[in-house]
Amino acid sequence: MTAEDKTRLALLLDTAGAFLRDCHWRERKAPPVFEDDVPAEPGGDSLETIAVEIHECRACGLCGLRILPVPGEGVPQPRVLVIGEAPGSEEDERGKPFVGVAGHLLDRMLASVNLSRTTNCFITNTVKCRPPGNRDPSPEETASCAPFLARQIRVLRPAYILCMGRIAAQTMLRTGEGIGRLRGKFFDYTPEYPPDNNAAIAPVIPLIATYHPSALLRDAELKRPAWEDLKKLLARIQT
Numbered sequence: 001m002t003a004e005d006k007t008r009l010a011l012l013l014d015t016a017g018a019f020l021r022d023c024h025w026r027e028r029k030a031p032p033v034f035e036d037d038v039p040a041e042p043g044g045d046s047l048e049t050i051a052v053e054i055h056e057c058r059a060c061g062l063c064g065l066r067i068l069p070v071p072g073e074g075v076p077q078p079r080v081l082v083i084g085e086a087p088g089s090e091e092d093e094r095g096k097p098f099v100g101v102a103g104h105l106l107d108r109m110l111a112s113v114n115l116s117r118t119t120n121c122f123i124t125n126t127v128k129c130r131p132p133g134n135r136d137p138s139p140e141e142t143a144s145c146a147p148f149l150a151r152q153i154r155v156l157r158p159a160y161i162l163c164m165g166r167i168a169a170q171t172m173l174r175t176g177e178g179i180g181r182l183r184g185k186f187f188d189y190t191p192e193y194p195p196d197n198n199a200a201i202a203p204v205i206p207l208i209a210t211y212h213p214s215a216l217l218r219d220a221e222l223k224r225p226a227w228e229d230l231k232k233l234l235a236r237i238q239t
């Protein structure tokens with residue numbers, strides 16, 4: 001087989017793979033339905049509209065590699081919006097955020113401060129499709145996904161934002177500072193879009209970052225500072 005044949009074959013396999021993955025989600029899963037997902041204004045944006053658009057998104061190369069995109073899950077108008085980095089392989093398979101080993105740890109971390117995706121949190125990621133080999137999302141991928149997150153924040157109107165790890169913290173705070181310096185203190189996050197319904201909305205959302213659960217799985221020494229960060233969030237919620 002010549003080099004040119006090999007290139008042609010690789011292209012064909014790529015295209016066939018993208019086609020099969022596309023069929024896969026269409027057959028297996030429709031975008032998630034969010035209960036109590038009422039637009040703040042008639043005809044306004046909603047979690048479901050955003051999820052459908054995420055399923056249809058072809059804005060960056062990750063769409064051709066994903067099995068399922070992962071818009072997020074949780075309650076509308078959550079006490080805390082939890083933001084991770086990007087889906088991993090289990091999340092890609094199931095279309096849900098943080099459902100692998102790191103996700104189980106995240107659920108336990110949240111439970112330790114009376115938070116959960118079923119009662120008072122919404123969990124999502126800065127990037128909604130899995131980067132291959134779990135590499136960091138590129139700045140271009142993060143930028144092309146950013147409007148989805150900004151719209152989710154406008155619709156969700158969370159009281160607090162909790163960033164899990166460096167990528168989420170750097171993206172939300174628009175900084176290159178390391179997580180060791182960003183974690184454990186409150187920042188004022190100014191939403192990108194004004195809310196649909198201006199009534200009773202704070203202009204800024206308090207945001208705190210901590211270590212990503214995957215980092216805690218790699219280095220148990222990070223568990224204590226992460227716990228301190230979560231206690232700070234709990235104390236702020238309770239005041």
Ligand code: URA
Binds near residue numbers: 125
């Ligand atoms: N890690 C993340 O940052 N997000 C997920 O959804 C899963 C693992």
